[in-house]
Amino acid sequence: AQSVTQPDIHITVSEGASLELRCNYSYGATPYLFWYVQSPGQGLQLLLKYFSGDTLVQGIKGFEAEFKRSQSSFNLRKPSVHWSDAAEYFCAVSAAQGAQKLVFGQGTRLTINP
Amino acid sequence: DTAVSQTPKYLVTQMGNDKSIKCEQNLGHDTMYWYKQDSKKFLKIMFSYNNKELIINETVPNRFSPKSPDKAHLNLHINSLELGDSAVYFCASSHRQGPETQYFGPGTRLLVL
Numbered sequence: 183a184q185s186v187t188q189p190d191i192h193i194t195v196s197e198g199a200s201l202e203l204r205c206n207y208s209y210g211a212t213p214y215l216f217w218y219v220q221s222p223g224q225g226l227q228l229l230l231k232y233f234s235g236d237t238l239v240q241g242i243k244g245f246e247a248e249f250k251r252s253q254s255s256f257n258l259r260k261p262s263v264h265w266s267d268a269a270e271y272f273c274a275v276s277a278a279q280g281a282q283k284l285v286f287g288q289g290t291r292l293t294i295n296p
Numbered sequence: 297d298t299a300v301s302q303t304p305k306y307l308v309t310q311m312g313n314d315k316s317i318k319c320e321q322n323l324g325h326d327t328m329y330w331y332k333q334d335s336k337k338f339l340k341i342m343f344s345y346n347n348k349e350l351i352i353n354e355t356v357p358n359r360f361s362p363k364s365p366d367k368a369h370l371n372l373h374i375n376s377l378e379l380g381d382s383a384v385y386f387c388a389s390s391h392r393q394g395p396e397t398q399y400f401g402p403g404t405r406l407l408v409l
Binding site: 214216218220224225226227228231233270272276277282283284285286288289 | 300327329331336337338339340341344352354386388390393394395396397398399400401402403
């Protein structure tokens with residue numbers, strides 16, 4: 183069964199600083215990996231996804247993530263955060279075959295200091 | 297032109313009542329989902345339908361019954377509501393089964409008193 187761990191429950195960074203949110207997954211086969219963002223009181227918006235190919239994927243709002251199979255990781259990065267990036271970030275994995283369900287991590291809450 | 301919409305946005309009700317949440321998608325997708333987000337923000341799938349056929353049922357109590365009248369709609373009916381049902385319920389859709397991007401609705405915040 184798939185599982186996802188986001189080790190950091192809450193991260194605070196200053197506006198303009200770089201950001202890295204960690205995500206580790208457990209899955210026996212090739213995973214399909216996603217990062218979603220949830221702003222307060224809102225639904226989830228897809229930031230980026232990895233299915234295959236280049237292990238460095240670019241997403242919306244200046245985010246990128248790198249798939250590292252050897253480390254079972256899919257960390258999210260942004261070189262310079264903006265106050266509007268304050269939100270909850272979820273990493274998710276789904277199986278490559280069969281009925282699809284997203285298995286989510288616990289989420290990381292990002293706070294931005296002015 | 298909201299892609300995935302849910303009604304109502306907020307639902308406050310008493311224990312023991314029966315309530316329904318509606319979901320509609322205008323993306324032409326074949327597959328729809330219900331997820332539950334608990335008070336700790338943990339998201340877990342409940343159901344998935346593909347072309348009106350149930351394909352995922354994740355050990356959800358029988359009090360929860362999804363209904364898909366057509367591909368564009370997936371409603372969630374909950375009988376005999378309990379305090380523990382208080383959560384945010386998200387509907388989502390994807391183009392088809394398989395490793396597809398899922399598009400989420402804005403959520404329905406259910407509070408059972």
